[in-house]
Amino acid sequence: MQSRNLKHLKMKSTIFGTLLLTVSALLSGIAVSATPLTLQIDLNTVGNDFEVSGDSRIAKGSILDVLRDDKRFRKVVQVLEENRGLRDELEKRERKLTFFAPTDEAWRKIEDVLDNIRGDHSNESKNGKGDRDDDRKLMEDVLRYHIVRDQISYKDLYNTQLLQSDLRESGLGDKFQKIGVAEFAGQYYLNMYALVCKDEIRAENGVIYALDNILIPPVTTLNSEEMIGALPCPFSTFFVAAKKTDMLKKLEQEKEMTIFAPVNSAWKQLGVQNMVYLFSPRGEKDLKRIVQYHMGKEVVYSTNMMKDQKIRIKSFMRDEEIEIQSREMSQSQYELKERNQANKWVFSVNKGEARILPNFNEFLAANGVIHPINSVLIPSDINLPYAMEIGASSD
DSSP: OOOOOHHHHHHHHHHHHHHHHHHHHHHHHSSSSOOOOOOOOOOOGOOOOEEEETTTESSSSSSSHHHHTTTHHHHHHHHHHHHHHHHHHOOOHHHHHHHHHEEEHHHHTHHHHHHHHHOOTSSSSSGHHHHHHHHHHHHHHHHHTESSSOOOOOOGGTOEEEEEEEEEGGGGGGGEEEEEEEEEEEEEEEEETBBOOOOOOEEEEEEEEEESSOOOOOOSOOHHHHHHHHHHOHHHHHHHHHHTTTTTHHHHHHEEEEEEEEEEHHTTTTOOOHHHHTTTTHHHHHHHHHHTTTTESOOOOOOOOHHHEEEEEEEETTTTTEEEEEEESSSSTSSSHHHHHHHGEEEEETTEEEEEEEEOOOOOEEEEEEEESSOOOOHHHHHHHHOTTOOOOOO
């Protein structure tokens, strides 16, 4: 069971990230005329000596050495020094890593929770030991989630990119958790809320980028009732349906899942009468099977779809399959870097019954991934009692 501090911290991060995801989707395609926010980093405040290599400035020493000599990162250094394993990894010269370093100001934004996590537990009762262990593990997970197992140049970032962090998730079959990259107003954000500073701080074993917010590892697939009630979520109807049909436990407990979540406007296509039927005791069995049909039994990211272009995965509805077909919008129109962007592709579900919405980044979870879709998938053996309002969705 997760400690209260862990739940609070992850929920706080997820709510903020989902709010920005919703706003980003609404504003996509709208010109932004305001001057974009920039997190400026003055390399002159870094204490290490520098060697010049081409256009790059490489500090002498490891990533941790560079962080120690930079006044902006005192808090993250303090936490790293307390974790010998992480400290040693960031000091290894043979590794080439990327470290997204939260500034002290980023830590202050959630210092009320972090102080509780890192506080003095010496006066707590023995019953609090489980929470203390959870809190220490959380701090390590948070920091591992800021490490990418490759050295990445800022110019190599792109919208919808998925970076592989150093955090293994049991809910992903002990695979490494992803970090989502989103471009907004000409700048890059990680998981929709942490702004990446453009200035590269180069060390002998990798590169450092300053962040204006701390990255928190994703929660499970928005399973908690408190979370659902708090979010102005574009797929809240789907999660209300999951709650009503007792499928929330599946969303929390199952590992390695892909959720194809219809946005709220997709449900309107079913028509008011069908919605009344499905959410009534008479239609609850059909509603449960519909929810199960949107839940896949393996993790499929957009990168998998673009690579394989046709994927079939088993759903939770009597092992019936979900098929995803992928194609580029225009191979000749985009450069190679742009062609790796998921929003330059069309992802069709069940031969056109639905499509993954291009204006949303996939939503990462501790046990899988969520893809927003524009229509509700109806199993072939379910006959809704009333005509559907086809074309009602404008997404």
